Amino acid sequence: MQIKIGNYDLVHSGIIIAIKDNPITIKLQDEIEGDYTFIINFIADNDNTDSVTKFTGIDKFTLQIDFKNFDRFVGGGNTDLVELGTLRHRPLFLNYRVFDLANVGKTLMFNFYVGKEDLDGH
Numbered sequence: 001m002q003i004k005i006g007n008y009d010l011v012h013s014g015i016i017i018a019i020k021d022n023p024i025t026i027k028l029q030d031e032i033e034g035d036y037t038f039i040i041n042f043i044a045d046n047d048n049t050d051s052v053t054k055f056t057g058i059d060k061f062t063l064q065i066d067f068k069n070f071d072r073f074v075g076g077g078n079t080d081l082v083e084l085g086t087l088r089h090r091p092l093f094l095n096y097r098v099f100d101l102a103n104v105g106k107t108l109m110f111n112f113y114v115g116k117e118d119l120d121g122h
Contacts, residue, residue, distance in 0.1 A: 008113040011087065018042060018106045028112060032088045039064045042106050044071060051076060055084075073100045081113065090114040 003010040016024055024040040039058070045068045054066040063084060070076060077097035084092045097109040 005113070008081075008093065008115055010111055011092075011114050012112040014110055016108045016110075018108065020105055024108065026110075028087055028092075030087050033086060034061050036085065036087060036092070037062045040108065041066045042070060043068045045069055053078070055082070067098055067106075070098045070106060071100055072102055073098055073106075075099055077109075087112075087114055090116070 003013075012028060014026075018024060021042045021044075026038045026040065028036045028038075030036055039062065041064065043066050049069055051070055051073070052066075052068045054068065056064040056066070058064055075097055078095060081093040081095055084094055086092055091114060093113045093115065095111045095113070099107040099109075101107070
């Protein structure tokens with residue numbers, strides 16, 4: 001199956017129902033540049049109640065994404081595509097939504113897209 005949205009190709013889409021606040025690990029396979037791993041955490045911060053998404057590069061192939069204070073969300077996420085790097089020499093983007101079922105766990109919906117080929121023609 002191939003899904004195209006405008007100038008973007010959808011490379012992976014999913015819905016994950018988290019188990020409590022355990023980390024979620026997603027690995028996108030890339031036989032050209034190396035596999036890309038995402039470690040996703042849901043964090044409650046009692047000192048600052050704002051809902052924030054924080055992206056932290058762990059190394060060249062690992063990105064940590066912290067969703068802080070996404071409790072009691074009936075649906076929240078990004079408004080613009082989040083550029084993450086490259087996948088198979090193409091720009092990689094993320095779109096996500098988070099929903100929370102109080103005292104049970106979070107649901108993460110996500111799409112990974114790639115854009116047009118890079119300028120080097122890869």
